[in-house]
Amino acid sequence: xxxxxxxxxxxxxxxxxxxxxxxxxxxxxxxxxxxxxxxxxxxxxxxxxxxxxxxxxxxxxxxxxxxxxxxxxxxxxxxxxxxxxxxxxxxxxxxxxxxxxxxxxxxxxxxxxxxxxxxxxxxxxxxxxxxxxxxxxxxxxxxxxxxxxxxxxxxxxxxxxxxxxxxxxxxxxxxxxxxxxxxxxxxxxxxxxxxxxxxxxxxxxxxxxxxxxxxxxxxxxxxxxxxxxxxxxxxxxxxxxxxxxxxxxxxxxxxxxxxxxxxxxxxxxxxxxxxxxxxxxxxxxxxxxxxxxxxxxxxxxxxxxxxxxxxxxxxxxxxx
Numbered sequence: 269x270x271x272x273x274x275x276x277x278x279x280x281x282x283x284x285x286x287x288x289x290x291x292x293x294x295x296x297x298x299x300x301x302x303x304x305x306x307x308x309x310x311x312x313x314x315x316x317x318x319x320x321x322x323x324x325x326x327x328x329x330x331x332x333x334x335x336x337x338x339x340x341x342x343x344x345x346x347x348x349x350x351x352x353x354x355x356x357x358x359x360x361x362x363x364x365x366x367x368x369x370x371x372x373x374x375x376x377x378x379x380x381x382x383x384x385x386x387x388x389x390x391x392x393x394x395x396x397x398x399x400x401x402x403x404x405x406x407x408x409x410x411x412x413x414x415x416x417x418x419x420x421x422x423x424x425x426x427x428x429x430x431x432x433x434x435x436x437x438x439x440x441x442x443x444x445x446x447x448x449x450x451x452x453x454x455x456x457x458x459x460x461x462x463x464x465x466x467x468x469x470x471x472x473x474x475x476x477x478x479x480x481x482x483x484x485x486x487x488x489x490x491x492x493x494x495x496x497x498x499x500x501x502x503x504x505x506x507x508x509x510x511x512x513x514x515x516x517x518x519x520x521x522x523x524x525x526x527x528x529x530x531x532x533x534x535x536x537x538x539x540x541x542x543x544x545x546x547x548x549x550x551x552x553x554x555x556x557x558x559x560x561x562x563x564x565x566x567x568x569x570x571x572x573x574x575x576x577x578x579x580x581x582x583x584x585x586x587x588x
Contacts, residue, residue, distance in 0.1 A: 273368060274427045275574040276361045281431030283358035288408035289439035290341060290351045291401045296473035303465050312337040314449045318442045319349060343388045355381050370418040373411060380407040426517040430569060437510035438562050443470060444497060445555045448548045467493045474505045494543040508538050530568055534561055
């Protein structure tokens with residue numbers, strides 16, 4: 269398998285996971301708006317901050333209100349991490365690697381792309397946005413299930429697992445960061461009265477509420493939710509489970525060099541995170557650090573597998 273093809277498949281998985289998780293992020297924020305009493309303040313700028321795209325946002329918008337933020341994160345082509353941009357990139361990567369993937373997966377991604385393209389205006393009102401987000405989340409789930417059921421679990425599929433789980437772990441950490449942000453500011457004292465609603469919405473957004481109740485067997489509490497979504501190794505969207513899946517994929521791929529050791533270090537770091545005594549500010553620092561470590565792992569994967577062909581070509585040219 270060419271490193272160029274491996275990289276495209278890896279990024280295809282990342283872009284589609286980003287598409288789904290951007291939908292989940294907006295969804296949890298909207299659900300909170302509907303579940304919390306009127307008068308409890310919810311800041312739309314938080315969504316810009318946790319995606320680290322404040323500079324780009326304010327280059328194009330003056331006010332971080334609901335309409336502007338949702339438009340920027342969902343359908344703005346000028347934003348490279350918007351849902352629409354991610355889907356466009358995923359479709360292009362898939363178009364150039366179709367020979368490695370089931371035909372039905374191309375049809376699924378293309379249908380999602382056409383749906384988004386034809387419903388760009390629907391995100392401007394809440395009712396239309398809810399339908400839009402549900403359709404995208406279901407479409408991404410169909411794609412994931414389709415690959416799992418139809419595709420050989422060989423090297424291309426392992427690169428898909430790598431891309432999907434790095435992106436998923438990163439986005440789960442950003443969704444947790446959103447909760448910490450909402451609870452950390454002084455004006456959020458009123459929000460603390462409704463903390464259980466916030467954490468329940470976080471669990472629902474990650475399809476983890478039922479599993480949490482079965483596992484924790486207690487009412488929804490912030491510390492328990494954080495520990496569960498960070499350290500549980502059985503929940504598919506928990507960070508520890510994503511890293512475990514990354515480790516499995518890496519161990520099954522050839523020429524993995526030092527990557528297994530790097531993943532073990534990351535697994536150890538996650539399991540030693542202590543949320544019980546950390547303040548909301550400290551938790552945000554921990555989640556920022558975790559995102560940084562996931563970024564380092566992505567760089568190691570890129571250097572190990574995707575730059576090989578480029579370096580070989582360069583060496584061949586120099587030798588010639």
